[in-house]
Amino acid sequence: MSPLHRETRAVHLPKPPLNGSTPISTPIYQTSGFAFDDPAVFADGMTRPDGAFVYGRLSNPTVRALEEAVTGLEGGAAAIAAGSGMGAINIVLLGLLSPGDHLIAQRALYGGTAAMVAELAARFGVAVTYVAQDDPAAVRAAVRPETKMLYLETIANPMTQVADLPGMCAAAREAGLVSVVDNTFASPMLCRPLELGADVVVHSTTKYLGGHSDVLGGVAVFAADELYRRAWRFAIELGATADPFAAWLTLRGLQTLPLRMARHCDNTRLLATRLAEHPAVAAVHWPGLPTHPSHELAAKLLPDFGGVFSFDLAGGRTAGERFMSSIRLALLAPSLGGVETLVLHPASSSHRSLSAEEFAGVGIGEGTVRVAVGIEHPEDLWADFAQALGDAR
Numbered sequence: 001m002s003p004l005h006r007e008t009r010a011v012h013l014p015k016p017p018l019n020g021s022t023p024i025s026t027p028i029y030q031t032s033g034f035a036f037d038d039p040a041v042f043a044d045g046m047t048r049p050d051g052a053f054v055y056g057r058l059s060n061p062t063v064r065a066l067e068e069a070v071t072g073l074e075g076g077a078a079a080i081a082a083g084s085g086m087g088a089i090n091i092v093l094l095g096l097l098s099p100g101d102h103l104i105a106q107r108a109l110y111g112g113t114a115a116m117v118a119e120l121a122a123r124f125g126v127a128v129t130y131v132a133q134d135d136p137a138a139v140r141a142a143v144r145p146e147t148k149m150l151y152l153e154t155i156a157n158p159m160t161q162v163a164d165l166p167g168m169c170a171a172a173r174e175a176g177l178v179s180v181v182d183n184t185f186a187s188p189m190l191c192r193p194l195e196l197g198a199d200v201v202v203h204s205t206t207k208y209l210g211g212h213s214d215v216l217g218g219v220a221v222f223a224a225d226e227l228y229r230r231a232w233r234f235a236i237e238l239g240a241t242a243d244p245f246a247a248w249l250t251l252r253g254l255q256t257l258p259l260r261m262a263r264h265c266d267n268t269r270l271l272a273t274r275l276a277e278h279p280a281v282a283a284v285h286w287p288g289l290p291t292h293p294s295h296e297l298a299a300k301l302l303p304d305f306g307g308v309f310s311f312d313l314a315g316g317r318t319a320g321e322r323f324m325s326s327i328r329l330a331l332l333a334p335s336l337g338g339v340e341t342l343v344l345h346p347a348s349s350s351h352r353s354l355s356a357e358e359f360a361g362v363g364i365g366e367g368t369v370r371v372a373v374g375i376e377h378p379e380d381l382w383a384d385f386a387q388a389l390g391d392a393r
Contacts, residue, residue: 013069028248077228084240093149104130136168139175147177159364180202182201204217210337213337215253269305283311318367320345327384
């Protein structure tokens with residue numbers, strides 16, 4: 001049989017056979033540990049990620065099914081599931097970097113990641129250089145003998161800049177760096193960074209992979225087994241472990257990921273296009289629009305442009321606050337990737353840890369509103385935005 005498309009992989013998830021039959025839904029192994037008859041098998045399972053299941057912090061069959069599912073969707077060698085997206089990010093950052101190392105990171109980063117990178121610099125002595133997400137020459141210029149990692153986001157939060165993954169990862173590989181890509185905003189339906197040269201892909205599975213705003217989780221997928229085992233040894237001591245029930249919820253969500261992503265993108269196209277023509281809106285930031293600085297690159301790398309965008313209201317912070325107070329169908333809430341549309345104010349929420357200078361560097365304004373578009377009927381969403389825009393003037 002020829003290799004399966006991602007849409008089919010998302011439906012047919014890994015399931016353990018049971019006495020000659022196979023469960024249609026992946027079972028939940030809600031247990032903290034496993035008992036053994038053979039002490040040697042017990043001891044072996046404590047030493048490697050592919051040994052017998054021993055203890056929930058090391059491995060669990062339901063969690064393993066999630067890891068294998070996302071590994072298949074991303075085209076990797078193996079994965080580590082975590083209790084949150086930041087858990088997965090910290091497994092990679094803390095597990096692969098040491099004091100005295102140098103990290104190159106793109107300038108436009110998710111607020112939680114930016115805060116953790118600042119902690120690495122302040123508390124652990126990891127030097128950091130920031131570069132534009134689409135400038136391989138800047139990566140080459142920033143490399144030092146102690147440089148170990150390049151950190152990117154496929155589509156940045158919240159201004160949706162798109163990284164030049166082939167160019168940036170090639171520059172990292174030339175220098176012997178580990179390239180890490182946060183693929184949360186794109187999901188494997190829009191991008192597979194490992195195929196473009198990345199070494200590690202991270203996701204907040206809380207978002208599109210889970211897809212229903214009812215689970216916290218994260219996952220890191222590795223292109224090479226050696227790097228995976230190195231990170232796994234740190235992950236089991238860090239304790240950022242995925243819960244079996246959370247893993248099961250994420251597996252359930254994965255099966256509709258292709259359908260949901262198509263609707264997220266279609267609804268976003270309608271909203272972003274109409275908002276770009278609205279007199280109360282100063283700018284719309286979505287790579288699907290020809291006016292976006294990443295549009296040409298995004299059109300080359302992605303089959304569609306994602307379900308998150310930001311826009312700036314002409315009235316600044318006051319207009320933004322009025323808009324968010326006036327919205328009725330969309331919800332003022334954190335996170336993204338669920339079936340419902342969510343809005344938030346980055347300056348006071350997701351990116352609150354940034355300084356005024358850092359805000360300016362990534363293009364976030366006082367009146368910027370981020371929209372994570374759901375799968376509602378697009379005309380209902382537009383009616384809600386139109387009435388809220390009238391109040392925001």
